[in-house]
Amino acid sequence: MVNVTQSVADLLAKMQERPLSVAFGGGRKLSSSRIGVGDIVTVTIWEASQNGLFSSGENQQGAAQIPQQPVSEDGTIVVPYAGVIRVVGHTPQEVKGQIEEKLKGMAVEPQVLVNVVMNNSNTVTVTGEVAKSGLIPLLPGGNRLMEVIATAGGPRMESHQLAVQITRGSRSETIPMEKLISDPRENIYVQSNDVITLIRQPRSFTVFGASMVNASVQFDESELYLNQALAKVGGLNDDRANARGVFVYRREPVGLVRKMVPTAQPMHADGTVNVIYQIDLKEPSGFFILKGFKVNNRDLVYIANSSLAEIRKFSTLISTTVSPVVQGAAVAANVNDLSN
Incomplete structure (x- = not known):
């Protein structure tokens, strides 16, 4: 359990705003003009x-x-007379120089032109909720993520329903499509053999406990804050809610959790930890924290009952149990009076 202070909220916001260019170690474009295996x-x-x-x-x-x-x-x-030429990892201009060097002394002032007519190795795969899945060849000047999605015909549904997953080697990162559209930092250069998948992923959170409504709520916002999430369910129930007990349940990477709880250990095979964030609305800063605490997809929000609410429940239970006995005694007394 982590008590959310302003410093904790700031840390979470900083970690969640990490752009793809940072997640993949750089947003630089790589040359796609180098020849690879399978190119024609x-x-x-x-x-x-x-x-x-x-x-x-x-x-x-x-x-x-x-x-x-x-x-x-x-x-x-x-190449006849030049023999076997190693071309992988070289540009056509570099291969041209190799061939000309090997033909010296055999051909008369040779001039060579090397052309890649089918760029099969410098491609990315685009699949999922796009108009046309397939391999997209990369241009020599590099392609950004949005350009590749547009080349595949664009998304087949509204952007707020989609997430974009990029797989590079053994690593995958996923961001909301709306975030990709609105934040230029996320529109990174793709690299050869990237796999880009548009996933239909309606985002939602669940609220239960002492709120006006207990429900699973879908949201379209690329960034939803806890104050907005609570407003979607009518806020806290004034008669039942404990303002010190607003809890958010989620899994977090162990590396992030250790910045708040140094002794944290992974609980799951993916290296995540179960975390309960507690926000105290009795504190003056509580409502400012609500405005800066982002709600993630599949978050669970629980509003605790106040002690007075528990007393009221107990009182109601007692009254519903005692009332039939009292009423029965009154009826019996009336019967006795009538018989006398």
Whole structure:
């Protein structure tokens, strides 16, 4: 259990606002012009003489077009007379230099053009609630996340119902679609082999206890604060609620919890800890904390009953138990009076 002070609320807000560029270790674009395994490559060679190595009776221009070939699993292509050329990780300009160097002394002042006609390795996968799932080739100048989603035809439903999940290697991060639209920091450059999934994920929280309404409430806001969440259910019940007992239940990463409780240990296989946040509205700062405490998807909010409410329950129980006995005694007395 963590008592929420202003410093705790500030810490939570800071951790929850971490942009994708920080989560993935940088928002820089990476070059997608480097050749990878599976790319389809063509090589054209010109010579300064019509009687050069690559000239023939049908080709009097001193140029030769090497047929298209895929980059092999070991990262190479084959060029006649130049042999096996390692191309993976190199740009077409760098491969051009390699081939020209190997043809020196055999071809007459060779000039080479290397072209990637199918960029199969520098792609991202877009799937989920988009108009057209599939592989999206990356442009040499780099593609941002929103550009890739737009290339896939855009989302198939309203943005407030969607979350965007990015998987890069063994790591995944998920943000609301509205957050991606509204915050330029989240529109990061994608990288080769990223998997981008649009997930239908209506967000909700549950409230029970001494509130005006006990319910599971869906919300569309990209950022919902606890004061807004309580307002959606009519606030606290004045006759029953304990203003010192507003609790929010959720799981948090152990790294975050240790900033508040240094001895915290993981409780689940994913490294999370069960946390109960307590907010005291009797404190002057309590309502300011409500305005800064964000509600997460699937949060559970519980409003405790006041001690007076428990006394009233007990009194009601006693009165409902005693009343039939008293009424019965009164009836019996009346019967005795009549018989006398």
